[in-house]
Each structure stands twice: as C-alpha cells, then as structure tokens.
C-alpha cells in the first residue's frame with residue numbers, strides 16, 4: 001500500500017533528507033586512496049548522531065554499517081570493513097540514510113578514487129544523468145513506468161546495462177515502502193503517480209551486462225555477473241503539484 005504524505009509531512013521529511021545529503025557529501029569528500037570503507041562508515045555514523053539523527057541502515061535486517069560501500073564490480077550493499085582499502089582507479093558507491101524525527105532520508109552517489117579510467121568516468125556521468133532523467137519524469141498524473149523508461153533510455157543509449165534485480169522504493173517512516181520503483185519500464189504503464197508520493201529513485205547501472213549475482217556469502221553483497229564496473233546514484237524525491245521535489249538536498 002502506497003502511503004501518501006501531506007504537504008506538512010513532506011516538509012518534515014526535509015530534515016532527514018538534508019542530513020542524509022550532508023552525510024553523503026561529507027563522506028564523499030573523504031574518498032581517497034588509502035582510506036578504508038570502515039573509516040568512511042565511522043565518519044558517517046558520527047556525523048549522523050552528532051546532528052541528532054539515527055543511522056537508518058545500521059541494524060536494518062542486521063546490516064552492520066551506517067553506509068553501504070560498494071566498489072567497482074560491486075553493485076550495492078557492500079558492508080564497510082577495515083580490510084577494504086580504497087586505491088587509485090577505484091570507484092566507490094556510497095549509500096547512506098538518516099532518520100530524523102521519525103522520517104527517513106536515503107541517498108547515494110558513486111565517487112572516483114583518484115584518477116579513474118575513461119570507461120568508469122563515463123559510467124559515473126551516465127548513471128547520474130539517468131537518475132536526473134528519472135527524477136524529471138516523477139510527475140503528478142504520470143506513471144511509474146515513465147520513471148523507469150527515462151532512466152533506462154539514458155543508460156541503454158550509452159550502451160550500459162540496467163540492473164533489474166534491485167530497484168528504487170517508496171520511503172517515509174520506513175526506509176522501504178511501496179511502491180517498488182524499477183529503473184526500466186514503458187512510458188504510460190504502471191501505477192499512476194500522485195501528489196504526496198515520496199520515492200527513492202536509484203539507478204544501478206552496469207558498464208556491461210545488466211545481470212547481477214548475489215547476495216554473496218556475507219548475506220548482502222551484490223556484484224555484476226560479468227565482473228565489469230557498476231555505478232549507483234540515488235535521491236529521495238517527493239512528487240508534488242509543483243513537480244518533483246528532491247528531499248535529500250542541503
């Protein structure tokens with residue numbers, strides 16, 4: 001069941017969105033060769049708590065981090081670890097969320113570690129652009145398929161694969177609410193979009209095939225089947241009469 005938010009509830013969700021965005025930006029600023037994903041996680045957790053939030057991921061179905069840190073061929077849900085040290089040429093997707101006053105914000109971005117290959121650079125640019133195309137399609141009286149179609153068109157025009165097994169989601173008091181928000185689809189199909197829907201739009205785009213494998217032995221990690229790199233960008237977005245409103249913004 002889709003939970004429609006009132007204008008004042010959407011207003012209240014901005015605090016969680018603002019903090020989630022700040023944590024993502026500041027954690028991303030620490031990305032450099034030699035830092036571990038556990039150090040990034042500790043920084044993010046401290047910042048969330050210092051600002052009066054609760055890490056939304058920590059303890060979620062037993063997850064052991066405040067961020068997901070997914071490198072290179074890892075698509076999503078990498079568990080932060082002292083053993084995973086970033087090195088020049090890596091890309092790292094950082095996904096983080098904060099709960100503030102009972103509302104959840106959720107966002108992600110993929111960062112370059114030093115100099116990266118041209119292919120990885122293009123993957124980052126196209127994935128972010130596909131996310132914004134999806135956001136622009138989140139319009140009252142549109143359809144869920146409009147969002148997926150917009151994302152898919154950008155990604156596939158660049159020759160990249162759109163992950164099917166993992167999708168965006170409704171968000172509110174809970175991190176994952178209805179509906180599921182696929183990054184693929186057909187214009188004019190799927191659920192009708194209404195004012196007051198709040199969704200996380202989060203393309204996961206692979207340089208090669210769309211196919212994913214996982215979760216792995218740790219119960220979480222999802223990777224590309226062909227071992228080629230994957231990128232991930234995400235914003236929490238309210239659908240309003242005035243158009244899409246990005247809540248995970250500072």
Ligand code: MG
Pocket residue numbers: 106107168169200202234
């Ligand atoms: Mg999400």
